[in-house]
Amino acid sequence: MEKHMLLFLLLLISSSLLHGYLGFAAGTDDGSEQWGYVEVRPKAHLFWWLYKSPNRVEDPSKPWPILLWLQGGPGSSGVAFGNFIEIGPLDGHLQPRNSTWLKKADLLFVDNPVGTGFSYVGDENLVVGTDEEAATDLTTLLKELFNGNKTLQKSALYIFAESYGGKFAATLGVSAIRAIEAGELKLQLGGVALGDSWISPEDFCFSWAPLLKELSRMDNKGLNESNSLALKIKQQLAAGKYEDAATTWRNSRDFYNFLLDTENDPIGGTTSEELKGSLGIDRYSKYLSTKKFSTADAGTQPVDLDKLMNGPIRKKLKIIPGNVTWGGQVGLIFPAMAGDFMKPRIDEVDELLAKGINVTIYNGQVGRVERIFKLGAFSLYCGNDDSTTKGFVTSYKNFFFYWILGSGHFVPAEQPCVSLQMMGNITGSPNYNSPHKRQK
Numbered sequence: 001m002e003k004h005m006l007l008f009l010l011l012l013i014s015s016s017l018l019h020g021y022l023g024f025a026a027g028t029d030d031g032s033e034q035w036g037y038v039e040v041r042p043k044a045h046l047f048w049w050l051y052k053s054p055n056r057v058e059d060p061s062k063p064w065p066i067l068l069w070l071q072g073g074p075g076s077s078g079v080a081f082g083n084f085i086e087i088g089p090l091d092g093h094l095q096p097r098n099s100t101w102l103k104k105a106d107l108l109f110v111d112n113p114v115g116t117g118f119s120y121v122g123d124e125n126l127v128v129g130t131d132e133e134a135a136t137d138l139t140t141l142l143k144e145l146f147n148g149n150k151t152l153q154k155s156a157l158y159i160f161a162e163s164y165g166g167k168f169a170a171t172l173g174v175s176a177i178r179a180i181e182a183g184e185l186k187l188q189l190g191g192v193a194l195g196d197s198w199i200s201p202e203d204f205c206f207s208w209a210p211l212l213k214e215l216s217r218m219d220n221k222g223l224n225e226s227n228s229l230a231l232k233i234k235q236q237l238a239a240g241k242y243e244d245a246a247t248t249w250r251n252s253r254d255f256y257n258f259l260l261d262t263e264n265d266p267i268g269g270t271t272s273e274e275l276k277g278s279l280g281i282d283r284y285s286k287y288l289s290t291k292k293f294s295t296a297d298a299g300t301q302p303v304d305l306d307k308l309m310n311g312p313i314r315k316k317l318k319i320i321p322g323n324v325t326w327g328g329q330v331g332l333i334f335p336a337m338a339g340d341f342m343k344p345r346i347d348e349v350d351e352l353l354a355k356g357i358n359v360t361i362y363n364g365q366v367g368r369v370e371r372i373f374k375l376g377a378f379s380l381y382c383g384n385d386d387s388t389t390k391g392f393v394t395s396y397k398n399f400f401f402y403w404i405l406g407s408g409h410f411v412p413a414e415q416p417c418v419s420l421q422m423m424g425n426i427t428g429s430p431n432y433n434s435p436h437k438r439q440k
Contacts, residue, residue, distance in 0.1 A: 026319045035317060038144045040137040043122030044114045048141060049079050051089060051107040057430035065190060065427035066155045067105040070112055070172070072163025072198070074134075074341075075333035077117030079109045080309050080326065082162070086412040087419075092303025094312065099416030104429035106155065108145075112138055112168060113337075115329040117309070118320055127329075127336045131345065135171040139179050146187045156190030158427045163409065164341075166197020170348040177355055191358035193426055196409050199345045202237055205230040205249065237342060245342040353399055360400040360426050364407035364414065380404070382417040390418035393425070400426070 025036025035049040071078035084092045087101040111117030113134040128134045161169035173192040179185035209226035212218035236245040309326035380391035391404040407414040
């Protein structure tokens with residue numbers, strides 16, 4: 001009886017320790033990295049990977065932040081692209097990244113929604129169909145990671161996102177704050193940052209053609225054709241025909257970095273031929289899954305993400321089920337979410353602002369400088385070099401806008417230095433030096 005009781009107590013203690021350690025599944029020996037799965041619904045599993053910063057600064061007045069990164073798509077892997085191509089500690093060649101955001105925050109990557117990257121479902125019918133369903137899954141994951149861990153609860157969580165990930169971030173922000181208010185989630189939500197985000201498809205469709213025309217990337221014929229498509233999309237959205245609007249959008253152009261030709265894009269290895277025949281709704285993920293990338297940190301040598309993730313990374317993680325491959329279920333996600341793709345998430349942003357949550361929009365170079373100047377913007381610089389303006393920032397109450405010069409759709413990879421400082425400013429990281437001055 002005593003042996004059985006001792007065994008029970010040991011199991012109970014182990015379970016408690018594991019729960020307090022992020023539902024711990026695996027990690028590095030020094031504890032600097034932890035990763036695992038959370039079963040957010042029966043047979044639906046989200047994969048997460050947490051990095052703890054070696055540059056952590058203890059300051060009671062400024063808690064060390066945790067940054068949750070959500071990739072776009074829907075269906076693109078934050079654990080892969082956001083981590084190894086944009087902001088993680090290692091680049092796509094597994095070499096140290098000089099501009100890693102780990103310098104100013106702990107980093108939490110999640111392959112979202114289920115079916116993305118290493119996340120998976122045991123039944124194909126379990127993939128999400130809406131942003132709200134994805135937000136519910138992510139909120140369940142946050143409850144598992146934070147509710148039993150008092151150390152994590154001391155840090156503010158900042159949700160950063162890119163492209164379609166902005167819809168996920170805005171929706172998750174609302175879901176999380178409601179769970180916090182209901183006492184169901186023990187977490188400090190520091191803010192939400194939306195990078196080049198697809199939160200208002202109709203507005204974006206109408207803005208592209210005039211801008212491209214001004215930049216000599218489109219002639220009058222193209223302008224008229226694009227405006228005609230935008231008007232058709234507006235009518236379809238007004239009638240609630242969201243899938244039809246997505247189909248019309250598929251006939252539009254690729255706008256991920258219109259300042260550069262495809263061959264000169266520092267992120268894309270995608271060629272025009274590779275994009276032909278791909279669905280517009282799938283274009284972002286197609287762009288990210290061409291497997292070959294080069295960045296400011298990684299240099300000009302291409303990165304094969306599929307080989308990286310299903311090779312050395314899978315071997316390191318050790319916990320990926322045998323029947324799961326990175327990206328193996330991504331084809332399930334787009335058809336399931338087609339009806340939600342063109343729906344805006346402006347109301348969610350308004351709700352976050354109304355509740356006092358800091359909301360930041362950060363974009364690559366896509367507009368006119370004089371519009372920013374009129375708002376009394378600050379200039380952004382890289383490090384101590386104030387000879388070259390890298391961008392602008394302006395704000396109104398708890399709403400902030402960053403405009404990063406020389407960048408397209410993938411701001412952290414294309415302008416890593418100023419992006420790192422921008423992130424430090426947004427999160428209030430104790431390891432932060434102000435990079436901006438008021439625009440005269």
